Amino acid sequence: MTTGAGEPVSDPERPEDRGFMALALAEGARASVAFGCVITRGETVLASGRNQGAETADPTAHGEMVAIRRFLAEHGAAALRGTTLYTTGEPCPMCMGAILWCGIGRVVFAASIDRLATRMNQIMISSTELAAAGFAPIAITGGVMEDEAMAQF
């Protein structure tokens, strides 16, 4: 279900989701903190990113932010609208805010913030809460390959 401001957001898993999430997991496996992300349109991966907080001494260098910055540099903001973002951890409010400002159309995540919080500090506001407080429709699918993601952390 694609929905907009003020409504709950939940989108069922699609056939292509596990393949793209496997790419995000592979990206995360290369990071010291194993968060990975790919941004797709149709069958094409247009950008990827992994957490680089330790490597670049930048606490904002989450996988999603890195992928979004690369996407903007390579393809521009207009092309980012309506894409799908796959991430191994549910986007935190920083990343989800960026996703909403950029008009990304769908988010697919593996491990939820609730599960991530059993391992590391989290800001305890879900991507669904952020989306419901936003200003444009976005679809969210959670829990795709969640156990595989948790095993990487």
Place this chain on the structure above:
Amino acid sequence: MTTGAGEPVSDPERPEDRGFMALALAEGARASVAFGCVITRGETVLASGRNQGAETADPTAHGEMVAIRRFLAEHGAAALRGTTLYTTGEPCPMCMGAILWCGIGRVVFAASIDRLATRMNQIMISSTELAAAGFAPIAITGGVMEDEAMAQF
């Protein structure tokens, strides 16, 4: 009052706040969307930023994000912890998430999200809600030179 996760956050205005907010307003006055930000420690401004969304075609280039990126590049992440961030508009969830991940100690804003929402799209979650869902103490002071900020938008 400085407070931590799960508690309301509210810090009274301090004598130096209007002077630093005037610098943030001056920074915002240079932007096509008039958001400005300065990051301080004691009496020193260590970084500044203004909204560059239009100029750089980057929807994530909010004044706070620009100032944080410049701070990290010039001074490093360790120096950012415990600083004060002045911004002409209440930080959105993206910026507030970044502020929390970076360990900034205090946020002072002019125009609230509620007032900004009368002029432009906003994600309707306050900086206080974000802070209360976070994992470390942060102080927040709102409404400093709010009318002056609104006049710039």
